[in-house]
Amino acid sequence: MLVPGSEESAAVDGVADAREVVGYLVRPESSDYIAIMDVLEASVTDLTVSEIAAALTAAGVRLEARLVEKRLDALKGMGAVSVRSDTSHARRYAEILPRNWRYTASPAGRHVQRFYRQVLAGTVTVREVPIASLSRIVSHLERLAAAFGAGEPDAGLLDATTLDAAGSVFTSHDDLDAALVGAEDSLIGLADRFDLDEEHTNDLKGLLVDYATRVAAELDSGSARAAAALAILRPWFGLLAQAAVDASQARDLIAAGALSASRGGRAEDWDGLCAWFDARTGRASRFSLRLVRALPGMHANLRRLHSSAGTASTRSRALALARAVLTPEIGAQIFQAAVGDHSWRKLYGQADEDDMGRNPSWRGGPQVPVPTLLRTAGRSGPRGRGAAPRDDTEAKAQVAEARARRQARHQGALAVVLAALPGQQMDEAAARAALAALMAAARAVATGPRRTGTSGGLACTLVHTGSGTGMLNAPTWRVLLPGRIPLFHQPGQRPSAAALAALKGTTTTHDASARATLRITPRTGPDAPDNDTSRRIPQQEGAA
Numbered sequence: 272m273l274v275p276g277s278e279e280s281a282a283v284d285g286v287a288d289a290r291e292v293v294g295y296l297v298r299p300e301s302s303d304y305i306a307i308m309d310v311l312e313a314s315v316t317d318l319t320v321s322e323i324a325a326a327l328t329a330a331g332v333r334l335e336a337r338l339v340e341k342r343l344d345a346l347k348g349m350g351a352v353s354v355r356s357d358t359s360h361a362r363r364y365a366e367i368l369p370r371n372w373r374y375t376a377s378p379a380g381r382h383v384q385r386f387y388r389q390v391l392a393g394t395v396t397v398r399e400v401p402i403a404s405l406s407r408i409v410s411h412l413e414r415l416a417a418a419f420g421a422g423e424p425d426a427g428l429l430d431a432t433t434l435d436a437a438g439s440v441f442t443s444h445d446d447l448d449a450a451l452v453g454a455e456d457s458l459i460g461l462a463d464r465f466d467l468d469e470e471h472t473n474d475l476k477g478l479l480v481d482y483a484t485r486v487a488a489e490l491d492s493g494s495a496r497a498a499a500a501l502a503i504l505r506p507w508f509g510l511l512a513q514a515a516v517d518a519s520q521a522r523d524l525i526a527a528g529a530l531s532a533s534r535g536g537r538a539e540d541w542d543g544l545c546a547w548f549d550a551r552t553g554r555a556s557r558f559s560l561r562l563v564r565a566l567p568g569m570h571a572n573l574r575r576l577h578s579s580a581g582t583a584s585t586r587s588r589a590l591a592l593a594r595a596v597l598t599p600e601i602g603a604q605i606f607q608a609a610v611g612d613h614s615w616r617k618l619y620g621q622a623d624e625d626d627m628g629r630n631p632s633w634r635g636g637p638q639v640p641v642p643t644l645l646r647t648a649g650r651s652g653p654r655g656r657g658a659a660p661r662d663d664t665e666a667k668a669q670v671a672e673a674r675a676r677r678q679a680r681h682q683g684a685l686a687v688v689l690a691a692l693p694g695q696q697m698d699e700a701a702a703r704a705a706l707a708a709l710m711a712a713a714r715a716v717a718t719g720p721r722r723t724g725t726s727g728g729l730a731c732t733l734v735h736t737g738s739g740t741g742m743l744n745a746p747t748w749r750v751l752l753p754g755r756i757p758l759f760h761q762p763g764q765r766p767s768a769a770a771l772a773a774l775k776g777t778t779t780t781h782d783a784s785a786r787a788t789l790r791i792t793p794r795t796g797p798d799a800p801d802n803d804t805s806r807r808i809p810q811q812e813g814a815a
Contacts, residue, residue, distance in 0.1 A: 291349045292379045296387060303342050306332045308351065308376060308384040317355055317373035343374055351380030400450045400486045404443040405493045411436040411443075412500035415507075424506050429514045437511055441534040444544065448554065451490075455558055472573060479565055487562055490555035497548040501541070508541040685729050688759045692773050694742045702745035704729055709743055709750065709757055713787035720779035722787065730762040734774070735782035744794075751790040755782075 295304035310326045311318065318326070324339045334342075346352045355373045376384065415436055419428065504511070515536040516525055525532050534540050547554050596602040680700060687701035697705065708731035711724025720735040733741075733755045741756035742749055756774060760766040 292351045292377075292383050294349050295346060295351055296383070296391075300342065303332075303334060303338070304346060304351075305384075305387065306330065306334075307339065307342055307346065308380060309388075311352060311374060311376040312381050312384045314375070317375045319373055323374065346380070347374075350377055351383065353377045400454055400490075401443075401446055402486065402489050402493075404447040405489060407443045408440050408447065409493050409496045409500070411440045412497050412504070416500040416503040419504065419507055424510050429510060431518075433511075434514055434518050437515060437535050440544070441540065444547070445534070448547070451554060451558060454486075455561060475565070475568075476573075479562060487555075487559045490558060494548045494553055494555040495550060498545070498550060498553075501545045501548065504541075505545070508538045511541065512536055512538045681727065685727075688729060689761065689767065691759070693756055693758065693770060694744065696744035696746070699746055702743065702748075705731070705743055705757075705759055706750065708759065709733075709789070712757070713789055717782035717784065720782050722782060725762045728762065730760050730764075732758045732760065732766065733782075733787055734758060734777075734779055736777055737780040739777075746794070748791060748793050751792060753788060753790075755787060 295301060295308070298304065306327055307323060310323055310330070314326075320336055320340045320343065323343070324334060324336045327334050327339070343352060343354075347354055352374050353376075355375070415433065418433070512532075512535065516532050519525060519532065519536065525536070546552070550556060592605070596606045598605065681704065684698075684701040684704040687697055688705045691697055691701070704727060707726040708724060708729040711726045712722055712731040712733050713724070715722045715724045717735070721732050722735075723730060723732045725731075733752065734757075735755050737754050739754070739756070741752035743752075743757060756777070758766040758770050758774075760770075765771075
């Protein structure tokens with residue numbers, strides 16, 4: 272619960288006041304409020320109502336003094352301006368009226384007005400992304416990481432050169448971030464529009480080509496190097512921030528809370544730098560994703576422009592009709608033939624015979640050649656009805672039959688694997704099905720002495736014995752599992768009694784390895800004992 276007068280209540284009230292200040296930008300009379308705030312923000316002294324009205328008139332905005340006073344009262348209620356009434360020398364009642372009060376912009380009002388002028392009202396200018404700033408950031412961070420290394424944080428190692436490098440990191444980062452945000456906003460504004468004209472579509476195409484080939488690649492590689500250096504410097508964040516504050520000329524004011532330290536003077540600033548260069552959620556990765564998402568929008572605009580420039584779109588046909596009906600000789604006939612729903616009218620050329628009527632019949636009109644594509648691929652039928660779908664029942668039946676055959680072969684292979692004992696040789700299909708389950712089990716996390724994986728309806732459990740070598744035998748290859756024995760079974764069930772009986776008397780130990788090690792070797796001769804298989808030179812070996 273918030274107690275009136277407490278620090279929590281003051282903080283909440285301060286947030287509410289700051290939010291109310293922005294209200295004058297969205298009111299219907301926002302143009303009056305913005306003009307008044309421009310006058311107050313530009314003045315270094317407090318102004319009266321008459322002085323504000325005179326300044327507005329000089330700027331080309333004519334407002335009556337009463338209206339200016341009304342707008343100032345509204346701004347005062349929102350917290351955008353502060354008022355001062357000097358009654359120490361008042362001699363008459365008129366001297367304490369509101370029209371004689373002196374107004375000035377409050378700190379929050381100045382901040383909102385500058386934000387409006389610099390961000391909202393200004394024209395967005397896309398700057399080139401400064402790759403040189405990214406290069407400076409990476410070089411300074413790598414130099415700091417190489418100087419500190421993995422040693423214990425020690426404030427005695429921080430000298431003036433180190434602080435200059437840390438300050439250059441944040442200065443270059445501000446320049447890089449501002450340019451990247453501007454380019455990203457421009458890219459989003461162009462990519463989200465479908466109705467771009469040819470000039471703006473070419474702008475979007477240029478942005479994508481330029482940034483996709485150069486800037487995005489530089490950002491990805493530079494961000495990876497910067498993130499690696501920041502990971503080494505993470506234990507030093509606190510000392511670097513404190514050293515930046517100690518080297519500041521306003522360290523006493525910063526310690527008293529009157530001023531905030533510049534960027535780099537807080538450990539949170541360094542954490543924010545890590546988040547900016549993060550490989551998955553950082554600014555560079557988000558910029559690359561927006562580049563990819565902008566490609567479909569650019570292609571859609573290009574297709575629309577190409578279709579509208581050709582003769583196949585409704586728009587181009589309408590424009591062609593509009594140009595055609597301007598012909599004074601046959602314009603009326605062209606219009607009637609194009610928009611009239613009459614079977615006896617058609618669009619025709621000038622006939623050679625003079626005695627033919629104005630609208631000859633279809634049979635008696637001039638002959639025109641039928642295009643080749645229409646003769647070869649055209650179809651007759653009711654107007655507007657689409658072609659009948661192709662009958663692919665036979666193809667679907669063939670696909671279903673082939674799928675059933677593959678499933679039957681797979682079930683047969685699973686039956687062979689489940690019936691085999693540990694180490695027993697299987698045919699090629701069964702061995703490959705068993706190998707897929709074995710690889711899944713090798714990648715699984717161990718629970719005690721066992722790790723289990725499932726693939727294609729077959730489960731495999733690797734039992735850790737610590738000695739001996741388990742095998743998966745195929746006609747032409749084998750898989751060796753040092754210290755482990757594979758047991759194949761159905762998912763969710765125990766291995767068969769025969770498989771468990773073959774392991775009777777085998778001791779198991781806790782499996783502490785993250786992944787199981789296996790070896791795939793070719794079969795060049797009869798099976799060798801377990802103690803000799805380790806001396807073979809394997810073809811493939813590693814942790815799954």
